[in-house]
Amino acid sequence: MGLMREFTKGLWKDLAPFRVVLGLCPILAVTKEAETGLGMGIGVIFVLTCSNVIISSIRNIIPRQVRIAGFIVIIASFVTMVELFSQAYFYPIYQKLGIFIPLIVVNCIILGRAEAFASRNGVIASALDGLGIGLGYTMSLVLLGSIREILGAGTIFGVDMMWASFRPFTFMAEAPGAFVSLGLLLGIMNAVSRKS
Amino acid sequence: MDYIILIISSLLINNILLAQFLGNCPFLGTSKRMDTAIGMGIAVIFVLTIACIVTFWVQHKVLDPLGIDYLQTVSFILVIAALVQLVEMFLRKFAKPLYTALGIFLPLITTNCAVMGAALLIIRKEYTFTQGVVFAIASASGFTLALILMAGIRERLEISDVPLALRGTAIGLITAGLMALAFFGFQGMDAALTALVRS
Numbered sequence: 059m060g061l062m063r064e065f066t067k068g069l070w071k072d073l074a075p076f077r078v079v080l081g082l083c084p085i086l087a088v089t090k091e092a093e094t095g096l097g098m099g100i101g102v103i104f105v106l107t108c109s110n111v112i113i114s115s116i117r118n119i120i121p122r123q124v125r126i127a128g129f130i131v132i133i134a135s136f137v138t139m140v141e142l143f144s145q146a147y148f149y150p151i152y153q154k155l156g157i158f159i160p161l162i163v164v165n166c167i168i169l170g171r172a173e174a175f176a177s178r179n180g181v182i183a184s185a186l187d188g189l190g191i192g193l194g195y196t197m198s199l200v201l202l203g204s205i206r207e208i209l210g211a212g213t214i215f216g217v218d219m220m221w222a223s224f225r226p227f228t229f230m231a232e233a234p235g236a237f238v239s240l241g242l243l244l245g246i247m248n249a250v251s252r253k254s
Numbered sequence: 255m256d257y258i259i260l261i262i263s264s265l266l267i268n269n270i271l272l273a274q275f276l277g278n279c280p281f282l283g284t285s286k287r288m289d290t291a292i293g294m295g296i297a298v299i300f301v302l303t304i305a306c307i308v309t310f311w312v313q314h315k316v317l318d319p320l321g322i323d324y325l326q327t328v329s330f331i332l333v334i335a336a337l338v339q340l341v342e343m344f345l346r347k348f349a350k351p352l353y354t355a356l357g358i359f360l361p362l363i364t365t366n367c368a369v370m371g372a373a374l375l376i377i378r379k380e381y382t383f384t385q386g387v388v389f390a391i392a393s394a395s396g397f398t399l400a401l402i403l404m405a406g407i408r409e410r411l412e413i414s415d416v417p418l419a420l421r422g423t424a425i426g427l428i429t430a431g432l433m434a435l436a437f438f439g440f441q442g443m444d445a446a447l448t449a450l451v452r453s
Contacts, residue, residue: 079423080279083367087275130335130364134328142324157374160327164367166279233273234438237431241424249419 064183068190074167075198076247081167084158085199086236092215095203097151099196101144101159103189105136106168110188113176120177129172130163137162167195205239206230257388259451264392267444270368271400272434277368281401282426284359286412291405295398297359299391301341302369305334306390309373310383330373335364368397403433 068074075081081102088098109132120128141159144152152159162168171191176184204214210231212220229235270276277298284294309330317323342360345353363369372393376386407429416425 079282082278082282083275086278127332127335130331131328134331138324138327141327157371157378160330160374161276161367161371163327163331164365164370166365169365229435232438233275234431234435236275237272237427237434241420241427241431244424244427245417245420248421248424252419 061183061186064179065186065190068187068192068194069197070194072191073194073198073247074191075195076244077251078167078170079244080170081165081195082240083161084165085195085202086233086240088155088158089199089203089206089236090210090231091154091207092200092203094151094154095199096196097144097148098155098158099192099199101140101155101162102165102168102195103192104140105133105162106171106192107185107188108136109133109168110171110176110184111181113172114179114181114184117177125177126169126173129169129177133168133172134163167191202236202240202243205243206235210235256451257385259447260385260388261392262447263444264389265396265399266437266440269396269400269437270372270393271397272430272437274371276371277366277397278430280359280362280366280368281397281404281430282423283362285401285404285408285426288402288405288409290359291401292398293355294359294362295401297356297363298366298368298397299394300356301338301360301363302372302394302397303387303390304341305337305369306373306376306386308333308337310376310386313377326374326377330370334369334373338364368393400433400437404430407433 070077072078075085084098084102088094109129112132113129137160140162141152144155144159171187175187179187207214208219209227210229212218212224212226227235230239264270268274271278271281280294280298284290312329312333313326317326317329338360342353345356345360372390376389379389381389404426408426411425411429420428
């Protein structure tokens, strides 16, 4: 039961980036389409889960003074794996995500979980924590990506959604739309969580 | 003359923060007060420029000749993390006033994706060394410009009547969106500017 909670807390209680405001850059930059959001989310789930497992299994070996540097090297190795793998098998998404794949390294969520959770808890709990937080983050990415793609291009995952005479709002597909829609979504989340 | 286009382009048209979405966490975190915004902005200009020079050297003198391009991500983040530490130690020893002003912002810069992002963009866009340095300084100044503008707006927001659910980060993001819209207006300038400079 306790372990299950480590998994489910990432889906609502600690939902990134709405309940814990971290990892904003990718969520603004790669959510022009739902598909790129999903690709980014899968990359983050992989890196977060693997780095959490490794960090928690060697948490007693790393000296405290150099732990952050150690965490960064472990995270960067997994990010390189994601980079090479997506370049080999998912080239179109790799090109669309561009520099945001290597920038998973500096995503504060991953270093934050390593420092706050994986360096203090067991391997299984850390794996579930990574999976949960990663899945929650992916949901947020896909949600924002879908909203922006429906309003900005009239499609979702490339499939037409709107009626024939629908005029897409270019605003939503560009930078300002990303900030405003994320801000409004955050406001809605705040209102909902205050009620419950 | 091309440098003028590069400067204006990376300062205003492709502002690193509002058009390329790099460095948003510190942007929303440190823009609540004007003095912290100025401190963070100067620290970013300082570190970003040095980091871009060092990573440029690492890429062209170490990674490329040895053919170990795949270590780019690992080596860049390590270089940036080490560099931030060095800058911090150097300032503490030799420039005490600067250290007391910037000290608390320096550790935050390691995970500021604007630094790593600019370093990667310089390599991906295949800039020469001078172009890279100009790009780095102009991008960091663009970051600082947006940060200071935002701090000015947010100080006013503190005393205005914002709906309860939107307080804090939510209204910050919406404000950033409106600023991005204003900066979006510069997009059309690109072609006109090129024509003007070339003529």
